[in-house]
Structure formats: structure tokens, C-alpha cells
Amino acid sequence: xxxxxxxxxxxxxxxxxxxxxxxxxxxxxxxxxxxxxxxxxxxxxxxxxxxxxxxxxxxxxxxxxxxxxxxxxxxxxxxxxxxxxxxxxxxxxxxxxxxxxxxxxxxxxxxxxxxxxxxxxxxxxxxxxxxxxxxxxxxxxxxxxxxxxxxxxxxxxxxxxxxxxxxxxxxxxxxxxxxxxxxxxxxxxxxxxxxxxxxxxxxxxxxxxxxxxxxxxxxxxxxxxxxxxxxxxxxxxxxxxxxxxxxxxxxxxxxxxxxxxxxxxxxxxxxxxxxxxxxxxxxxxxxxxxxxxxxxxxxxxxxxxxxxxxxxxxxxxxxxxxxxxxxxxxxxxxxxxxxxxxxxxxxxxxxxxxxxxx
Numbered sequence: 001x002x003x004x005x006x007x008x009x010x011x012x013x014x015x016x017x018x019x020x021x022x023x024x025x026x027x028x029x030x031x032x033x034x035x036x037x038x039x040x041x042x043x044x045x046x047x048x049x050x051x052x053x054x055x056x057x058x059x060x061x062x063x064x065x066x067x068x069x070x071x072x073x074x075x076x077x078x079x080x081x082x083x084x085x086x087x088x089x090x091x092x093x094x095x096x097x098x099x100x101x102x103x104x105x106x107x108x109x110x111x112x113x114x115x116x117x118x119x120x121x122x123x124x125x126x127x128x129x130x131x132x133x134x135x136x137x138x139x140x141x142x143x144x145x146x147x148x149x150x151x152x153x154x155x156x157x158x159x160x161x162x163x164x165x166x167x168x169x170x171x172x173x174x175x176x177x178x179x180x181x182x183x184x185x186x187x188x189x190x191x192x193x194x195x196x197x198x199x200x201x202x203x204x205x206x207x208x209x210x211x212x213x214x215x216x217x218x219x220x221x222x223x224x225x226x227x228x229x230x231x232x233x234x235x236x237x238x239x240x241x242x243x244x245x246x247x248x249x250x251x252x253x254x255x256x257x258x259x260x261x262x263x264x265x266x267x268x269x270x271x272x273x274x275x276x277x278x279x280x281x282x283x284x285x286x287x288x289x290x291x292x293x294x295x296x297x298x299x300x301x302x303x304x305x306x307x308x309x310x311x312x313x314x315x316x317x318x319x320x321x322x323x324x325x326x327x328x329x330x331x332x333x334x335x336x337x338x339x340x341x342x343x344x345x346x347x348x349x350x351x352x353x354x355x356x357x358x
Contacts, residue, residue: 026166026167028162028165028166029068029166029167029168031146032065032068032070032129032146032166033068033069033070035128035129035144035145035146036128036143037070037071037106037128038106038126039071040071040105040106041071041072041073041105041106042065042070042071042072042073042106042107042108042128042129043072043073043074043075043097043099043105043106043107043108044058044059044061044062044065044072044073044074044075044107044108044110045058045074045075045076045077045096045099045102045107045108045109045110045119046058046076046077046109046110046111046112046155047077047111047112047117047118047241048077048078048117048118048119048240048241048242049077049078049081049237049238049239049240049241050076050077050078050080050081050084051081051083051084051184051185051239052081052083052084052087052180052181052184052185052220053111053154053155053156053181053182053184053185054110054111054112054155055074055076055080055084055088055095055096055181056084056087056156056177056178056180056181056184057110057111057131057154057155057156057159057178057181058074058075058076058096058110059074059093059096059174059177060156060159060160060163060174060177060178060181061074061108061110061131061159061162062074063174064159064162064163064166064168064174065108067166067168068166068168072108073096073097074096074097075096075097075098075099075107076095076096076097076098076099077098077099077119078098079095079098080095081224081238081239082223082224082226083184083220083221083223083224084184085223086219086220086223087177087180087181087184087220088177090176090180090216090219091173091176091177091180092173093173093177099119100119100120101119101120101121102118102119102120102121102122102124102125103121103122103124103125104121104124104125105125105126106125106126106127106128107122107125107126107127107128108127108128108129108130108131108146109127109129109130109131109132109139110130110131110132110155110159111131111132111133111134111155112132112134112137112241113130113132113134113135113136113137113138113139113147113149114137114138114139114243114244115137115138115139116241116242116243116244116249117137117241117242117243118139122139126141127139127140127141127145128141128143128145128146129145129146129147130145130146130147130148130149131147131148131149131155131158131159131162132148132149132155132158133149133150133151133152133153133154133155133157133158134149134331136149138244148162150196151194152194152196152197153182153185153186153191153192153193153194153197154181154182154184154185154186154197154200155181155185156177156178156179156181156182156185156200157178157182157194157196157197157199157200158196159178160178160182160200160203160204161196161200170204170207171207172207172208172209175204175207175208175209176204176208176209176210178200178204179200179201179204179205179208179210180216180220182197182200182201182204183201183213183217183220184220187256187293188217188221189201190293191327191329192329192331192332221256221258222258224256225256225257225258225262231273232269232270232272232273233273233276233277235253235255235266235269235270236253236255236270236273236277236288237253238253238255239253239254239255239256240252240253240254241330242282242283243283243335243338243339245338245339245340245342245343246339246342246343246344246345246346246347247342247346248284248285248304248342248345248346249282249283249284249285250283250284250285250286250287250302250305250308250338250342251282251283251285251286251287252286252287252288252289252330252334252335253270253286253287253288253289254288254289254291254330255270255288255289255290255291256291256292257290257291257292258292259292260292260295263290263291263292263295263297266290267290267297267299267321270288270290270299271299271301274286274288274299274301275301277301278301278302283302284302284303284304285300285301285302285303285304285305285308286300286301286302286305287299287300287305287334287338288300289328289330289334291327291328292327293327294325294326294327295323295324295325295326295327296323296324296325296327296328297321297322297323297324298321298322298323298324298328298334299320299321306320308338308341308342309322309338311341311344312337312338312340312341313337
């Protein structure tokens with residue numbers, strides 16, 4: 001299959017403090033309108049285990065497309081987590097419609113481009129667009145689609161840029177949901193922050209109408225670290241993504257907690273639950289990152305998982321756990337070396353990976 005992609009080069013345009021763009025930006029809007037949407041509803045949807053950036057980006061991009069006359073609707077893969085619900089409540093927004101099976105429907109994907117992270121049935125769906133800040137994944141379409149992939153700390157920062165390039169005004173509620181999505185994915189503008197994220201943050205703050213942003217970020221952290229009533233499996237999957245490299249599948253959960261004491265408790269809890277999570281079916285290997293503001297512990301389970309760690313991280317001492325100081329990013333520090341190690345296994349003739357019957 002030949003994948004034909006409409007590739008756009010964007011130029012950031014600002015007119016004073018007003019979040020609008022000049023008439024020359026109509027070109028991008030025309031390009032987005034030119035996609036063949038077949039007079040169908042186009043659902044804008046993020047990845048499985050939806051987080052704040054994936055949900056906020058879906059909401060903001062669906063609204064933008066609606067302003068361009070495109071029949072778009074925000075959607076989600078599952079019930080949102082507690083931090084995201086906190087953000088939606090603050091913004092006065094409802095959770096997007098949950099689409100349990102993507103087959104037969106039409107989508108624009110945000111914050112992901114891999115089938116392993118997409119909603120069930122996505123291979124039987126029609127994908128007409130992608131907006132993402134990760135690497136290029138394996139989602140395919142034989143038709144021309146609009147793909148925007150940029151290195152940024154949050155997908156919402158890219159969508160902010162598209163608003164400007166399309167000349168679409170950003171109302172207060174959309175400014176708030178994009179701003180908080182950026183703050184969530186960049187850990188309060190402390191992790192993986194790019195120039196685009198800073199520009200988006202500064203500009204969105206001018207119209208978001210948020211007085212005490214620090215108090216709001218604290219509220220998001222408290223919501224994110226509230227695990228009351230959740231099982232160990234629920235906590236592990238609250239921010240979870242799956243990957244495929246060299247024929248090997250692996251899943252990584254990421255948990256944030258506010259103290260070293262609760263970190264130690266979570267490490268013990270997730271390690272005890274790993275066998276049951278693994279036996280329930282899924283990837284060949286499971287990893288979990290449990291982080292405070294300063295430290296990340298990584299634990300794992302599954303045949304050859306420790307081998308993958310040893311080959312990915314030369315500093316691993318064989319102790320069955322790894323500690324990263326300063327804290328590690330799943331996207332920047334964990335996925336790339338694990339992916340490289342597993343791809344080398346394929347080049348060398350493969351590894352013996354026999355997970356549970358799935």
C-alpha cells in the first residue's frame with residue numbers, strides 16, 4: 001500500500017495579542033476542507049486510556065473543524081481519568097462521547113498514530129487525519145489525509161498552532177482546555193517543553209481568563225494522585241500505552257504520585273498485581289513508571305522484559321528495578337531505547353517471546 005499524505009509546512013503568525021491570523025492563512029483552512037469527508041460525521045479521537053492532552057486536543061480540534069464547516073465531533077475511547085474530569089469540570093465541558101468500537105466510522109486521530117494505541121476496530125475505520133507529537137506510527141490510508149506531526153510537549157500546542165494558521169479565533173473555553181492540556185502533558189511546563197509549547201502557553205493565558213494558575217495546577221495534581229476506590233489494575237491502566245517494535249508488543253503504564261512514601265507503596269502494589277494483569281491478556285511485556293516530581297521508579301514483568309531493560313539501559317545493575325534521577329519521561333527516555341533493543345532482536349533473528357495465551 002502506498003500511503004499518500006498531505007504534508008504542510010506551518011508558519012506561526014500572531015497579530016499583537018489577538019489570537020487570530022492574517023488572510024494568507026486561508027490556504028491551510030482550504031486544504032483541511034479539501035479532504036474527502038464523504039458527508040459523514042468525522043470523530044476526533046485520542047488514544048486508549050485517555051489522558052488530559054488527548055481529550056482536550058480532541059475537543060479543541062473538533063471545534064476548530066466545525067468553524068471550517070466540517071462535520072466534526074469530539075470523541076473518547078473510554079471514561080476519562082480523574083485529572084481530566086477535573087479539567088473538564090473547570091472548563092464547563094462534558095466528557096466527549098465514548099466510541100467503544102471504531103469499525104465502520106470515520107476519524108481524525110489526535111495524540112497517537114499507532115494501531116496499538118488506537119481504539120478497538122480502528123483498522124476497520126476510515127482515518128482522514130492525524131495530529132500528533134510522537135513519532136510516525138503505523139496507521140494507514142490509501143487516500144490523501146491531513147497529517148500534522150511536530151515535536152512538541154503536547155498535542156494541544158500543535159492544535160493551537162493550527163488555529164492560528166487557519167485564522168480561527170480561539171474562544172475562552174477552548175483556550176482553557178488547550179492550556180490545561182499543555183500543562184498536563186508537560187508536567188506544569190517542566191518536562192519536554194519546546195518553544196511552541198511556551199508560545200502556546202503565553203498566548204493562551206492572555207484569553208483563558210485564569211486567575212491563579214498555580215492553584216489550578218495543584219488541583220490537577222491532587223486529582224491525578226487520588227487513587228481512592230481504584231484497584232491496582234485501574235491505577236496501572238489510568239495512563240497506559242502499548243507499543244510494537246520488532247514484532248514484540250509491550251505496554252507501559254505511567255503513574256504520578258506526590259510523595260516518596262506513596263511511591264514505595266505503589267511499587268509494591270503494582271508488582272504484586274503484575275502477574276494477574278499479564279495473565280489477563282495483552283502485550284508480551286509490561287512496564288510501569290511510578291514518579292514523583294524528582295524521581296521515577298521503573299518495574300516490569302514478562303518473559304524477556306528484564307533482558308530488554310538490560311540491553312536498553314547500560315546502567316541497570318540487575319536489581320529487578322530501576323530508579324531514574326531526575327524523573328524519566330516515557331516518551332523521551334523509555335520508549336526509544338526499548339524500541340531500539342527489540343528491533344535489534346528482530347535483526348538478530350528474534351527473541352523467544354512466549355507470553356500467556358492471548
